[in-house]
Amino acid sequence: MAETNPRAAYLLSAPALALFLALIVAPLVMTFLLSFYVFGFYTGIEPAFDLKNYADVLSDGYFHEIFARTFLIALAVTAIAAVLGTPEAYILYRMRSAWRSLILLAILGPLLISVVVRTLGWAILIGNKGVINETLMGLGLIASPIRLLYTSTGIVIALVHVLVPFMVIAVWAALHKQNPDTERAAASLGAGQATIFFRIVLPQAMPGILSGSLIVFSLAASAFATPAILGGRRTKVVATTVYDEFLNTLNWPLGAAIAMLLLVAVLVVLLSYNRFVERRYAQVFG
Amino acid sequence: MAFLELDGLVKRFGDVAAVDGLSLKVAQGEFVSLLGPSGCGKTTTLQMIAGFAEPSAGTILIHGRDVASVPASKRGIGIVFQSYALFPHMTVTQNVGFGLEMRKVPRPERERRVAEALELVHLGGLGQRYPRALSGGQQQRVALARALVIRPDLLLLDEPLSNLDAKLREEMQIELRNIQQSAGVTTILVTHDQTEAMALSDRIAVMHGGRIVQVASPFEAYEFPATDFVSSFLGKTNLIPATASAGADGATVVAFGGSRIETSAAPAATGPVLLSIRPEKVRFAPPGTGYVCGKVRTGVFLGNQWLYQVASPFGDLLVVHQNTGRPEARAGDEVELAWDAEQMRLLPPERTHG
Numbered sequence: 001m002a003e004t005n006p007r008a009a010y011l012l013s014a015p016a017l018a019l020f021l022a023l024i025v026a027p028l029v030m031t032f033l034l035s036f037y038v039f040g041f042y043t044g045i046e047p048a049f050d051l052k053n054y055a056d057v058l059s060d061g062y063f064h065e066i067f068a069r070t071f072l073i074a075l076a077v078t079a080i081a082a083v084l085g086t087p088e089a090y091i092l093y094r095m096r097s098a099w100r101s102l103i104l105l106a107i108l109g110p111l112l113i114s115v116v117v118r119t120l121g122w123a124i125l126i127g128n129k130g131v132i133n134e135t136l137m138g139l140g141l142i143a144s145p146i147r148l149l150y151t152s153t154g155i156v157i158a159l160v161h162v163l164v165p166f167m168v169i170a171v172w173a174a175l176h177k178q179n180p181d182t183e184r185a186a187a188s189l190g191a192g193q194a195t196i197f198f199r200i201v202l203p204q205a206m207p208g209i210l211s212g213s214l215i216v217f218s219l220a221a222s223a224f225a226t227p228a229i230l231g232g233r234r235t236k237v238v239a240t241t242v243y244d245e246f247l248n249t250l251n252w253p254l255g256a257a258i259a260m261l262l263l264v265a266v267l268v269v270l271l272s273y274n275r276f277v278e279r280r281y282a283q284v285f286g
Numbered sequence: 287m288a289f290l291e292l293d294g295l296v297k298r299f300g301d302v303a304a305v306d307g308l309s310l311k312v313a314q315g316e317f318v319s320l321l322g323p324s325g326c327g328k329t330t331t332l333q334m335i336a337g338f339a340e341p342s343a344g345t346i347l348i349h350g351r352d353v354a355s356v357p358a359s360k361r362g363i364g365i366v367f368q369s370y371a372l373f374p375h376m377t378v379t380q381n382v383g384f385g386l387e388m389r390k391v392p393r394p395e396r397e398r399r400v401a402e403a404l405e406l407v408h409l410g411g412l413g414q415r416y417p418r419a420l421s422g423g424q425q426q427r428v429a430l431a432r433a434l435v436i437r438p439d440l441l442l443l444d445e446p447l448s449n450l451d452a453k454l455r456e457e458m459q460i461e462l463r464n465i466q467q468s469a470g471v472t473t474i475l476v477t478h479d480q481t482e483a484m485a486l487s488d489r490i491a492v493m494h495g496g497r498i499v500q501v502a503s504p505f506e507a508y509e510f511p512a513t514d515f516v517s518s519f520l521g522k523t524n525l526i527p528a529t530a531s532a533g534a535d536g537a538t539v540v541a542f543g544g545s546r547i548e549t550s551a552a553p554a555a556t557g558p559v560l561l562s563i564r565p566e567k568v569r570f571a572p573p574g575t576g577y578v579c580g581k582v583r584t585g586v587f588l589g590n591q592w593l594y595q596v597a598s599p600f601g602d603l604l605v606v607h608q609n610t611g612r613p614e615a616r617a618g619d620e621v622e623l624a625w626d627a628e629q630m631r632l633l634p635p636e637r638t639h640g
Contacts, residue, residue: 181371
């Protein structure tokens with residue numbers, strides 16, 4: 001590439017840009033505008049510029065609970081995914097290459113299957129008459145079934161399963177960036193395996209864990225299919241609430257307002273987190 | 287008794303023996319280099335000493351104790367890696383103090399020893415920096431301080447200077463040698479750089495194909511190479527196939543082309559040999575007195591000396607000449623070459639190296 005023609009660059013990225021504008025920016029702007037419209041039970045949707053929808057959501061305890069639940073679920077999923085995914089990535093990193101490809105396939109394979117299918121699988125497993133409860137009761141370990149289906153716990157379990165590959169990949173990439181000699185250096189200085197992992201490997205993998213957390217958190221906070229299937233009618237999260245407003249109540253403006261609030265809340269979390277991470281690691285890793 | 291003793295070390299990777307029956311004794315406080323081209327097994331040997339690789343056969347004795355069952359973390363060996371392997375998330379002080387922390391050295395003593403070690407490598411005042419903010423030479427010193435601060439019995443250096451630029455490398459060579467001597471630590475250096483090995487070591491172990499070909503002091507290895515591989519790996523040399531036969535009074539007569547040279551210096555030999563003569567020992571001779579006739583192909587001026595390439599019936603021969611103020615020969619000149627008979631060496635005839 002001796003010369004870069006700026007016009008050619010724009011021209012070449014034009015299709016992607018058009019796609020981005022048409023499929024992401026336009027719907028977002030339309031949703032944003034829609035969130036100011038007014039909905040009447042008899043009058044339907046009327047174009048307006050009114051902050052009433054936002055006021056409704058922000059002042060209603062019902063919505064507070066849903067937002068709080070969504071973020072708690074997302075937080076729990078992120079934490080568990082980090083705790084499970086990091087050692088998983090390290091083991092993967094230390095494996096012989098033949099095994100590694102096989103295990104990598106096992107980790108990434110589920111991503112090829114629809115989230116709905118995987119979630120239905122969890123519904124079969126964790127239902128009151130599901131495989132887990134039947135087995136535990138059959139063994140006489142529990143008297144009555146553990147309630148998992150239609151609870152936040154059930155949603156967390158299934159979301160962790162769905163999202164942990166993203167954590168593994170992010171951490172794995174970070175592990176690959178570190179100099180394998182640092183582990184040997186630590187060993188030669190007298191560090192045991194556990195010390196090496198916690199003092200040398202983990203801190204160097206931290207950027208990967210943090211970026212994996214960003215991905216997992218934002219996906220968990222906006223997840224729809226899994227909470228919709230496992231949460232049922234009672235355990236609602238923001239995404240399922242938006243869906244209900246749009247398709248059951250037909251109150252599109254309110255649904256749009258909730259969607260915008262979710263977007264803003266997730267963005268605020270992500271950006272402040274990102275800033276924290278950057279400040280923390282700028283001088284160390286650059 | 288030798289401090290470090292390698293006996294019949296073998297390391298196989300599949301069918302390939304990276305190290306193939308290596309034995310070496312290193313005395314307390316000695317600086318020994320494992321010198322060889324890449325793939326000669328020198329790094330693998332170092333890794334076995336360090337405990338990162340398990341020997342397929344043979345024993346490693348440190349202080350007379352077999353360390354086969356001792357893990358790397360318990361061998362108490364200081365290592366400087368080619369990549370330095372500094373911990374990027376720790377400051378210089380934390381890096382250097384890590385080994386002391388692992389040994390549960392109390393904080394005040396730890397701080398004192400870290401400061402001492404940084405002073406030793408002239409890095410006092412940079413303790414709060416992260417490795418990323420240091421130059422290559424500074425990182426190298428941190429790595430050295432980190433390895434020395436634990437007062438290891440044995441220091442292993444894996445191509446420690448290869449990532450530095452030429453000028454810095456020369457400075458660090460001198461400094462490394464001074465630090466090693468003041469610390470009095472037994473040191474093994476792995477390198478493919480013959481000048482580095484010669485500048486630093488008490489003895490050089492030249493390796494080829496997983497074995498040690500020769501162990502000798504730098505001077506001895508250079509002046510009396512055991513094989514043509516050693517002679518051409520340690521510096522440059524001219525190799526001429528010749529025939530040796532016994533002369534009068536135990537001297538050896540070497541015949542090649544139309545020339546016959548009688549010498550008593552080279553180890554006595556008969557039959558086919560390789561005559562080895564260093565370029566700096568070859569001189570241009572007056573017509574009719576040289577051993578070899580040739581034609582100067584190129585003359586390269588290197589400042590303090592000239593490097594001539596002379597086309598001869600035995601292939602291109604190298605001649606190095608001190609710069610005396612005017613060129614001795616020019617490209618295209620017909621010349622005759624001669625040398626002091628005592629300065630040539632007779633090596634086994636089978637060529638072990640290109």
